[in-house]
Amino acid sequence: MISKATIDTVFETARVEEVIGDFVNLKRAGSNFKGLSPFSEERSPSFMVSPAKGIWKDFSSGKGGNSVAFLMEHEHFTYPEAIRYLAKKYNIEIEETEQTDEEKANTDIRESMYLVSEFAKTYFHNTLLNSEEGKAIGYSYFKERGFTNETIKKFGLGYSPEAWDAFTKEALGKGYKLEFLESTGLTIAREDKPFDRFKGRVMFPIQSMSGRVLGFGGRILTNDKKAAKYLNSPESDIYHKSKVLYGIYQAKQSIAKLDNCYLVEGYTDVVQFNQAGIENVVASSGTALTPDQIRLVNRLTKNITMLFDGDAAGLRASIRGIDLILEEGMNVKVCTFPDGEDPDSFAKKTSHDDLVYYLENNAKDFIQFKASILMNEAKNDPIKKADLIRDMVVSISKIPDRIQREIYIQECSRIMDISEQVLQSTLAQLVQKEANEVGKKHSNSETTQKAFEVVKNESIVGAHKVDILYRLERKIIEILLLYGNKEEEFEDTFLKANEDGEIATFTEKKQYKVHQRIYLSLQEDEVELANPLFRDIFNNLITYFNQQESFNLEQYLMHLEPDFAQEVTDILMEDERLVLHDWEGQNIFPKSKNDTIGQNVSETILTMRWYLVGMIIEELKNSILSESNSDNTESMSMIMDYNILIHSFSKKLGRVMSRYN
Template identity: 40%
Template sequence: MIDRQTIDRILAAVPIEDLVGDYVRLTKRGSNYIGLCPFHSEKTPSFNVSPSRGIYKCFGCGKGGNAVSFLMEIEQLNFIDAIKRLAKRAGIQIEEREETEAERQQRTEHESLMLLLEWAENYYQKSLTDSAEGKVSGLGYLTERGLTAETIAKFGLGYSPADGHAMCQAALQAGYSASFLQRVGLVTERNGELYDRFRERVIFPIRSVSGRPIGFGGRALRTDGKLAKYINSPEGEIYHKSETLFGLSLAKRAIAQQDRCFLVEGYLDVIQLHQRGLENVVASSGTSLTTEQTRLIGRFTKNVVLLYDGDSAGIKAAERGADLLLAEGINVSIVLLPEGQDPDDFAKAHTLPEIQEFVEGNRKDFIHFKAANRLKAGKGDPAQLAKLAQDVVKSIALIPDGITRALYIQEAARQFSLGEELLTAEVSKQRGQKPLIARVKNPDTPSTEAPTDAAAEGEAASPEAEPKAQNPFYVQERELASMLLRYGVENIQIAEDDESGVQSVRLADYMAAEFAVDGIAFTDPLLRRLYDGYQQQLAEGTPDPQQALLSGLDPELTSLCIDLTTDRYPLSKRWFPGGKVADLSHDDLSLNAQQVVLAFKWDILSQELAAKREELKNPELTSEEVDERMHQIHDLSLVLCRLSELTKRI
């Protein structure tokens, strides 16, 4: 196990903006950063990172936490593995006590499978560089393709021997189980015997966004036509082809910095361009682009350049992918390479400046390109042109932003010599909306038409949008918990009972005393855990209980803490004298705290009083029980009268 002091040191050593920046393209806004949330699909940034507090918070899906919880969520790691990853990043040595058998059994199988994949990647690399067969066959092929030793090492390329049992036997000898080898797709079973899946192939490791191997691609070296040229790891627990982009772990920084991503089709396309210096390039791993892959790109940039072969197959592949990208609000342009060349060939034959010059000279906006391509195919035939114009309209209708759609409609109308109103109506039809001319004219009449873009395609509902209706005190308890987290250690001024003066007391102590005197507690279980945790931190002498909870080992409490202490819309400095933002909730803290606490008590006790009165209606009560209820009602009524005076309630 890892001690608390080490965890705090690790969290302090890893700036959260740097960690999150490896997965999300962040833009600085004031003292914080914003970006598109990596945990849900959105088109308007609602994901906030606060370096000063070491936390992140998405106001769309509600997720929030610290560096550990972010890594746990995005990489599907357990707590210990996330801490180890952060420690390695920070260069901090972790000293652990020896695990017990029970703790050892708690390790997730997921991490065991990941370790097996890392072992396999290392095995293939050594097979390429250390074995005679690998040097002749694998290294010979890669060198012939123009790859340098540095590039080969950077992408972790390897070789799987022709012996169909070599890797499997080595893995078993290393202590890995046959079932794990099958689960990650490294071996196949035939007639009760295990065979290496990738035998006699050059190996391309497929890595997660963070750079860990999750699968492999294999390129056959025999050309007798009996073997598939390329095979990939099968879909499984670790590798999900539709959610993976080849080369992203090495390209993500360049994509975010240049705010542009080049999308190609094959492994060698990525590697050759990267070797030439064009590092913001990824591939869809030999499969048609998927929605999950477009969203993955959208974390880092909203600008994609499709760099495909110039033949008809390349154009079709580009068009299929472009529509998915447009639907995610991504700006798409296309560059078609000279006929007969793919990005691999083109990169080998040109320098980086030549590649960049060619791209800028031949890059076309995708909608414009598609319209021109359809006009050329129509050859002046009105019926054919009408059908092709519909095809262009389908792509325009996918674009979520209304202004962008309108601009493309104008351009398409000009190119096809059609009226804008006609194309606008057709786009609305494609989007399942009524055209503007058919909308209800009376603004007081409720509209029954399809929802607007904002509603139909809006962000995930905020978790605060609909408080827990079944708990009438939930909103008040959130307000109390928020006040406690923000100002619990600060002193407030409380009037003495005899009105002889005031006493200074910590807000947290005031809350505890007021709740204790009437036996009141939070009704929401999670908020009660937070309140109890805060008070416990204070009792243990923790100087900053809020920070202790934020960096605690309970992800649920950490997320709630962030939720209660993070404001989505901070006030501008322009509203305050001298440009200094005042904390409005902190002003008159003494008065605010007392009003909130007393109002909460009033509501809780009012409900209790109503319940006691309801119990009196029970005809089965004994006379002693009736007397008891009457005394309780009398006592509660006196307390509520006093609270009414203090809170100015009737």
């Protein structure tokens, strides 16, 4: 694991505007930077970067965070991958935490395998472009497929020489160990005579989402019937074919931005589509689609469009994959190409605009697809038609969302000319059967979900009643984040006897740190924030202030859980939305909050007190109305006392306040 010291150094060194500037064209806007959102299509800038706060906010998508959060959102890195990326960018040496000897050995093994695989990618690519054999055989093949030099470079395509041990000799000569050449499957050791697994093949590097080389696919170019046309790296500690999608590294940004992923079968399908301008495409690399591969796409989008040629085997494979995609709660469409065409050949001879038009107009919903394909088999056979309908309902039963299931049942009823009631009955049986198999707990999950939905709907109905409290609590978090460690002068009010022995109100000014003042004020009233997320952030902040002598926003953000960090970023960047409208350029200068920190704190706390007391008054009034025959003298007296208290709040705030409803 990466040590805390290294992570701290990365956060202290990385400048958010420099990191994001590598991916987004930023322009200065006062003390901030702004640009077009990298997460959506837009013409007006809604993306804001604050160097002073070390954070960014995309107002079009709602995303935000620090430099690591940006890399995780934009590049889809894991947290460790983002830290390593930044460490490399700023030349920071990565220090690993103490590990057991076994953990160190496993880490070293995996890292050595990655290094060997990266070397192989570079070797095969250079051989393709610079050796006579590579240019004559491999490069010529890719050119015949219509691939440009830019495309060849983008995918790191290469060539492994025909000689039995050309690559192995080169790798050993460069100091790479035979054990790692074997464990990655690049070299086969037999009777102390190691030889190359991929000799005489054009090479397709298979990369992870973060770009690390995991393995290779190699295509033979001769007519040797004994040799497999395509050969993949064997399973290893770094390569698991059921968890990998070819082209995911090149496609991830386009998939996330366009909110759709095209799924094809082969390497050249992916490369050809990319060259045609369709970048959001990946391949299962000749293996049957797996849940792990689907979940990989699910990190980027909920929508998959499967692309297949018109042969029966391909169509049957697509039908099997449909149910797996539906089970993951994703949306699936299927698009087939004309007879004799596959994604590679069709994209090669079709212009970009025509290809986009074809895909958009020929992608069918899975219900329509199954109906069109399987009806040809059923024809006028009622038994086969019944089996077809049952097959379609089975697919619908895989969908977790009940509303979507209902819609697809209606669609199936319309297409197959069968009553919804019959379909619903069949669906209910399937769902119940599955529920029984996984246990009583799961069978009750939908009922539980409905109960949650009722509670949720009731919360929505009453949302306007707590909206003011929400804003006040959010304001408290904002004040803590911006000024929590600042020391300000506050006015305390208390009662004591005057010179005449009468009880009177006195005021006294004292110095407090802002976080202390807020905490003591809420404790005094025995008030706890109502919003669970705000309450957790409040407690987290107070703990942080009490443990740290100084408050560094970037340091604080890096230790937060994702939900906390997202909310904190939203709060901090809310005011930066004004910068997008260039108010200062129009000679409008909002007053700085730093000028009135003490007043800001006092007003927020008093307003919250006033609002909470108002809620108590409303409860007392409602109890009086509901118990009209009872003695309500005590309740009336309490209402009068609370109204006096509200009057005192209004007086302290220096303005007459109308009641919130």
